């Protein structure tokens with residue numbers, strides 16, 4: 001295992017409990033951390049990259065303890081925070097040079113070569129003389145990944161990198177991550193976007209309200225949602241009733257009424273028939289329904 005997390009809980013100084021008894025084994029390759037806003041994804045990532053010490057628990061990163069061997073952990077880690085920003089004064093290539101120097105690349109000609117190779121890899125070589133602050137959202141994210149990868153880390157932690165990107169840039173960004181992942185590199189990608197996980201990760205965990213709700217593969221998550229999705233055609237009045245009681249996922253006009261998809265443990269009635277789940281249904285099942293009455 002690349003990363004082993006045992007009994008991890010975290011409280012913020014204001015008493016807010018952000019993580020509760022997390023136990024996770026993360027293998028090498030691409031690992032998806034899926035969860036809604038407030039689930040605790042960023043908290044978990046900040047702890048993993050040693051920016052914050054957890055209230056309780058043990059974490060081992062490639063054989064190093066995050067509490068007692070911070071320096072070693074930092075050396076093998078790359079991190080792209082959720083709210084990554086660039087200083088106004090830096091151009092693209094200058095910024096990456098600066099980031100590379102910070103990781104301890106002291107030989108300037110080797111550093112220059114590494115920087116140019118990385119700019120090629122993320123598709124920013126042509127943009128090397130532009131001010132980083134003026135890049136498009138997708139290009140900024142790619143420069144963010146470049147600074148996280150420049151020292152060839154064994155573990156790469158990226159926090160919600162696809163939020164706010166258009167579909168084309170999201171796909172490009174995900175492919176970039178997949179290319180960087182390998183049997184020797186672990187990439188932990190957090191997201192609230194179901195499609196990011198299904199199209200790039202075979203291993204994943206779902207986090208909600210600070211707890212692990214699911215650990216497995218996207219296919220496994222679908223499997224657990226089988227028999228929990230219902231489809232029915234109803235009138236306006238019935239729709240209003242159903243909407244009060246159930247998680248309605250899809251609403252399409254049908255004749256004078258509606259064609260609905262609902263996620264529920266048992267058939268809601270109204271002539272509902274079982275419907276094959278997709279990952280969006282599974283996401284709703286695990287965040288809103290599974291552990292509730």
Ligand SMILES: Nc1ncnc2c1ncn2[C@@H]1O[C@H](COP(=O)(O)OP(=O)(O)O)[C@@H](O)[C@H]1O
Pocket residue numbers: 012013014016017018035036037038039040041042043044
């Ligand atoms: N600095 C902080 N102080 C107090 N509470 C915080 C702080 N940062 C995050 N939280 C709370 O902890 C919970 C988890 O937040 P976070 O880890 O940012 O979730 P996510 O990244 O999944 O959106 C949320 O309820 C959030 O409001």
Ligand SMILES: [Mg+2]
Pocket residue numbers: 041042043082159160
């Ligand atoms: Mg976050």
